Amino acid sequence: MLRHQTKFAARAAVRAAVKANVPLATNVVRTATLPVTQRYYSTRSTVVQLLNNIGSKREVEQYLKYFTSVSQQQFAVIKVGGAIITQQLPELASCLAFLYHVGLYPIVLHGTGPQINDILENEGVEPQYEDGIRITDEKTMSVVRKCFLEQNLRLVTALEKMGVHARPITAGVFGAEYLDKDKYQLVGRVNSVNKAPIEASIAAGALPILTSLAETPSGQILNVNADIAAGELARVFEPLKIVYLNEKGGIFNGNTGEKLSVINLDEEYEDLLKESWVKYGTKLKIKEIRDLLMHLPRSSSVAIINVDDLQKELFTDSGAGTLIRRGYKLVTKQSLEEFANPDLLRSALLRDPAIQSGEVSVASYLKELENTSFKAFGDEPLEVLAIVKDVNGGKIPKLDKLLSSHNGWLNNVTDNIFNSLRKDFSKLYWIVNENDTNLPWYFSKSQGSFASRMNGDVLFWYGLDSAEASQLIKQFETDNSLTKGASFNGTQKRSFHTSTNVSRGFLGVRSYSTKSSPPPLTTTNPNPPLRNTTNTNISRVALIGARGYTGQNLIHMIDTHPYMELSHVSSRELKGTKLEGYSKAEITYDNLQVEDIKKLEAENAVDIWVMALPNGVCKPFVEAIESVAGKSKIIDLSADYRFDTTGDWVYGLPELNDRATIASATKISNPGCYATGAQVAIAPLKEFISDRPTIFGVSGYSGAGTKPSPKNDTALLANNLIPYALTDHIHEREISSQLGQEVAFTPHVAQWFQGISHTISIPLNKKLTSREIRNIYQDRYEGEQLITVTGEAPLVKDISGKHGIVIGGFGVNSKQDRVVVIATIDNLLKGASTQCLQNMNLMLGYDEYAGIPDDVTISDY
Structure with missing residues (x-):
């Protein structure tokens, strides 16, 4: 009885909180005061755990739909x-216990394939198969039945230990x-x-745990x-x-x-086969799943x-593994005459908030479509309708409307349309x-955005270069017609006034600011960049x-650069190859010596020298080039000239140092990898720093170079983190000399190959909110192709192999006098070779980003 009170209280708490618009975490605390024993998970912890797996308001609504609108056995x-019970029993039991404690009762059926083979082998019985089906004689059946009962008992026992009432159902x-008795x-x-x-x-409040044993009318047990x-x-x-749980976690393209x-079966099935x-x-599994779904409601789906x-699949839109559903075939139209059912089109347009508010009528919008080039996308019943304008001519096409029913969002039809x-x-x-409640979804589909703080609209785009995006932003700010007429149904408050006194967003970074946010504290x-x-x-x-x-x-990168080519490569170890x-x-490969370099320089055979050598x-080589008074330029990737005081060398960090100075330089010292990430992450807040920032840096072992050492010994690094150079690195x-601000830095090396993560704690001399700080960074790095600013804490695995820096987190303490900023950078790319090419482009008069991929997007995070 106590268990049921807890679960029903949980469900009531969630419903009441949503109806009253009370934060769930607050409401659940009240429910947690119910007298429960330590044997059972607390309602509060399970519901909070659930909500931690949900990423948006729309996903919460999806969860509530599942939670409250179906009978328990229909969840x-x-x-x-079978291998899951053997290898991942604690994880399986934990997931099922979680569902149980929030009042959900999945029907669980388990197999036992791998275990049977082991037992048969131990008893000297060689498994026999025909057409992929196990031949099950009487001896094999005795093993199969015994194994099923043992595995069923193991799962039920594990659940009972977690406070779950589970019922073994092994027959009936x-x-x-x-199938074929003789065969x-x-x-x-x-x-x-x-x-x-x-x-x-x-009905008795127990999870049903089934085996896949069947019986004939006469009572003979059969393996199915x-x-x-x-x-x-x-x-x-x-x-x-x-849901099919397996070790692989989905279907993979072979x-x-x-x-x-x-997999949208109505759209993809024939091509997939x-x-x-x-x-x-x-092929058999896909065919069987299609046959199953053809007999179920379209809202049903199969997940592998x-x-x-498991929790992510059941309670979030993004899901996991492979989701298979029937869906609908998608259709496109380029004229109103192509819509066979005008009433269906009108019904879809009635979801438009502008039409619902009376600002525009369906008829007037249809008249507008008659006089413009457009392409409409939708599924057959128009659960989702997208209309793109200006599809012909020189203009950038505009997604004018994306109108989806509730089912369209829940069943991911919007993703198929996009x-x-x-x-x-x-x-x-x-x-x-x-x-708009679906704003995070729109961010995930874009490559860049710009927020107008005055009228509350956010401009999104993909596929634009920086010049096109800049022009679009200017239009967005000044052209009243651009800020009208775009309709995306959700919970919206629309505002159509235009003002030139708007906040600057960040070019190339998906972020937005709200109308209530204060103005930015820095200029753009x-x-x-020089483009x-x-x-x-x-x-x-x-x-x-x-x-x-x-x-x-x-x-x-030089191999793909439009205007650079290699004339010489030098390596002592690879000479002649x-x-x-x-x-x-x-x-x-050559092994160029000092005299060789002098000769090449005197012959004007090289335009730019790149020194990718160890420190010291x-x-x-530099002195040899200078001795013949040649005209070439030099970039040094080591630390040898980063502290130059003669004025001959320019420190080449384009995002922070004057680009015109870099472009006119003849000798560039390329910054270090750790130093690049840390400086970019600290510099925008320089005027607000009250004390020494502390930097906890972790690099992949490629940062230790190719020469064997403890710092690139993969055996030593396995499941390990090695700190080194604890002071005075x-x-x-x-970092300190370039910023003009003393910092404390402790480097570490980890077991991944490439990529750096910085966790930087910065004391503040002024109270700032996280949003204010993020706005500062967005303004400071506007237009920078190689710097991405995000509200989330970036992950090092997402920057590996990418050509930029990602800055995020912006966690402010309760006193608002300290912020923690996270920065990730690939030490081999933006931390070294990409930055080198960036400097080379500037020195040689090319577009700063020529030959450098623009490959860091918010979808990586």
Whole structure:
């Protein structure tokens, strides 16, 4: 009785909180005061755990829909692979206990395949298969039955230890006939399902735990396929979700290795079966799932996931694993005459908030469409309708309306529509009000955004270069017509006035600000990138130290650069071997000595020298170049000249140092990797720093170079984190000298290969909010292709292999006198070779980002 009170109180708390618009965490505290024993999970902890798995208001609504609108046995059927019970029993039991303690009763059915083989082998019985089906003789059946009972008991016992009332149901559910008695012996085909034992279990407040054993009318036990048995359960109960738990966690493209996130059967089924990798068991599984879903409501779906992702799959839109649903075929129209059902079109348009408010009528909008080029996208019943204007001519197409029903959002039809938009339009922009409940979804689909703080609208786009985005932002700020007429249904407060006194957003970064936010505390980027230069001459590059990681990355980028080509590569270890990975010419490694360099420089054979050498090595080469008074330029990637006081060398961090100075320099000292990330993360707050910032830096082991050492010993690094140079690291000195602000820096090396994560604590001399600080960073780095600002704390795994820096977190303490900023950077790219190429472009008069991919987007985070 106590258990039921707890669960029902949890459900009531959630419902009451939503109806009263009370924060759930607050409301649940009251519920947690119910007298519960320590044996049972507290209502508060389970509901908070649930909400921590939900990322948006829309996803909360989806959870509530599942929680309150279906009978308990219609929530989900979960098929558990036999290996899961053997290898991941604690994780499985924890996930099922979580569902139970918030009042949900999935029907759980488990297999036992791998365990049977082990037992048979121990008893000297060799498993026999025919057409992929286990031949089950009497001896094998005795093992199968014993194994099923043992595995069932293990799962039930694990659940009971977590305060879950679970009922083992090992017989009496599945009726069957022989599949082929002569061929397979005791193998059955399910021909009936008895709901009574399952319904009785749920009515008694117990999770039903089933085996996939069936019986003939005469009582003979037969072995049946667990996937098929789960499908038969689903046909009888028609649950919202059918979940197959396995070790792989989804269906994977056999050619690319990529996991298929969503399969829309009505749209993709026929083409999917034609794929070369879809064969044998994969083809059979897809066909069986399609056959199952054809007999269920369209709201039902099948998910193939790992047990660790069970909660995410059940309670979030993003889900996990592979989600399979029937969906609808998607249709496109380019004229009103193509809509066979005008009333269906009118019904979809009535979701438009502007039409609902009376600002515009359906008829007037349809008249507007007659006089413009447009393309409409939707599913067959128009649960979702998207209308793109200006699809012909020179204008950037505009997503004018995206109107979705509640089911369209819940069933991810909007994602399918947006995927179609991306296929048809390489460039697109749209405008959404900041109060739209689906705003995070629009951020996830864009590559850049700009927020107007005055009227509450957010401009989004993808596929635009910086010049196009800048022009679009100017129009957005000044052209009244741009801020009207874009409709995206959700909870919105629309405002159509235009003002030139608006806040500056961040070009290329998906972030937004609200109308209530204070004005930015700094001006926009005082040192904008140098773009669209006119130099088209070819420059010859000589790379000294080409063997290392940085040299190899630079070679790859020069290979794709429109105006640079390698003339010489030098490496002592690789002398005489062919340069691999370079397609512009056949080049062989040299081992250039001082005299060779003097000769090349005197002959004007090189336009720019790149020194990718260890610290303390490059000085003789630099002196050789200078001794013949040549005209070439030099970039040094070591630390040798980062502290130069002669004025001959320029420190090349374009985002912070004057770009015009870098462009006119003949000798550039390329910053260090740790130092680049830390400076970029600290510099915008320099005027607000009250004391020494502390930097906790962790790098992948590629930062230790190719020469063997404890810092790149993968055996030593396994499950380990190694601190080194606890004080006075050279990058600590570099950061402090360049910022004019003393910092404390402690580097570490971890077991991943490349990428750096900085956690930086900055004391403040003025109280600032997290939003204010983020606005400062957005303003400071406006237009910077290689710097992304996000509200979330960036992850190092997402920056690995990417050519920029991501800054986020912006966690402010309760006194508002300290902020923690997180910065991630790839030490081999923006921390070295990418920054080198950026400086080379400036020195040689090219577009600053020529040859550098723009590959860091918010979707990585």
